[in-house]
Amino acid sequence: DADVTQTPRNRITKTGKRIMLECSQTKGHDRMYWYRQDPGLGLRLIYYSFDVKDINKGEISDGYSVSRQAQAKFSLSLESAIPNQTALYFCATSDLGHNTDTQYFGPGTRLTVL
Amino acid sequence: QKEVEQDPGPLSVPEGAIVSLNCTYSNSAFQYFMWYRQYSRKGPELLMYTYSSGNKEDGRFTAQVDKSSKYISLFIRDSQPSDSATYLCAMSTGYSSASKIIFGSGTRLSIRP
Numbered sequence: 001d002a003d004v005t006q007t008p009r010n011r012i013t014k015t016g017k018r019i020m021l022e023c024s025q026t027k028g029h030d031r032m033y034w035y036r037q038d039p040g041l042g043l044r045l046i047y048y049s050f051d052v053k054d055i056n057k058g059e060i061s062d063g064y065s066v067s068r069q070a071q072a073k074f075s076l077s078l079e080s081a082i083p084n085q086t087a088l089y090f091c092a093t094s095d096l097g098h099n100t101d102t103q104y105f106g107p108g109t110r111l112t113v114l
Numbered sequence: 115q116k117e118v119e120q121d122p123g124p125l126s127v128p129e130g131a132i133v134s135l136n137c138t139y140s141n142s143a144f145q146y147f148m149w150y151r152q153y154s155r156k157g158p159e160l161l162m163y164t165y166s167s168g169n170k171e172d173g174r175f176t177a178q179v180d181k182s183s184k185y186i187s188l189f190i191r192d193s194q195p196s197d198s199a200t201y202l203c204a205m206s207t208g209y210s211s212a213s214k215i216i217f218g219s220g221t222r223l224s225i226r227p
Contacts (some may be wrong), residue, residue: 004157040122041157042202042219058214090157102148103215105157 003027003050004106006091012112019078021109023091031094032074033103036065037086043090049074081113117141120218122167122201128226133190137203137218140184144205144216147179149188152220161201162188165208192224 004025013019023032034046047066055066062084067075078085084103088110092103120137127133135149145166150158162177164170164186170177176189186205190197203218 040219042120043217045214048214092157102160102163105159107157108155 004091004093004104005091006106006109007107008090009107010110011114012109012114013081017081017113019111021076021077021083021089021091021111023074023106025074025091025093025104025106027093027095027104028071029093029095029104030071032068033092033094034064034074034076035090035092036060036085037090037108038087058076063077078111080112082113086111086113116219117216118203118205121225122219122222124222124224126224126226127193129178129193131193131225132165133188133193133197133223133225135190135201135203135221135223137186137205138184139186139205139216141186141205141207142181143207146206146208147177147186148204148206148215149175150202150204150217152202154199158202164168177211194223195227198223198225204211 007022015107030051033048035043037043044060049055049068052068059078065077088108090105094103118139148163149161151161152158164177167179167181178187181196200220200222202220204215206215
């Protein structure tokens with residue numbers, strides 16, 4: 001079984017709809033992240049959480065919100081989706097050790113906003 | 115100016131060739147340098163990481179860091195069609211809770227059989 005799972009894998013929605021993307025992990029890591037990936041722009045950090053009570057905005061948090069329901073679960077919401085939020089969304093986890101912060105990614109959610 | 119710059123490619127080489135992938139960066143505080151490989155329709159996976167300057171070798175892959183020039187490289191020897199993927203460089207300052215990883219935009223690599 002995959003260590004980091006994301007649901008749904010694909011979603012098509014309309015402008016103005018509320019969307020939730022979910023991420024679960026079995027790695028036992030404290031840190032979880034949400035990124036979006038766009039061609040030519042690479043991975044950009046939306047939100048990150050270092051533990052259940054810690055939520056931080058990333059580079060591009062406007063229009064997004066998150067919820068850390070448990071150590072293993074981190075959800076990303078688009079309150080009112082717009083077309084420029086069409087992208088590939090990745091959840092990632094990490095566990096700080098030896099001063100490195102390597103991340104483990106889920107398979108991604110392809111979101112299309114019409 | 116982006117903190118991390120990476121040529122997007124695409125880069126196409128014949129099987130067996132040596133591949134060189136590169137990134138430049140502007141933040142001299144970066145100490146940890148990583149290369150991720152991303153196959154089509156998959157999430158990135160960590161390929162190699164290095165600390166500070168120097169080389170690190172793992173099989174056919176060699177990661178090289180030149181902090182004085184703010185330049186990192188990934189070399190792939192005896193390239194195989196299975197190496198066809200997008201390669202993302204990434205780096206961080208590595209300072210505990212303040213550490214965040216900054217990714218390059220990725221280089222798309224194609225190995226021709």
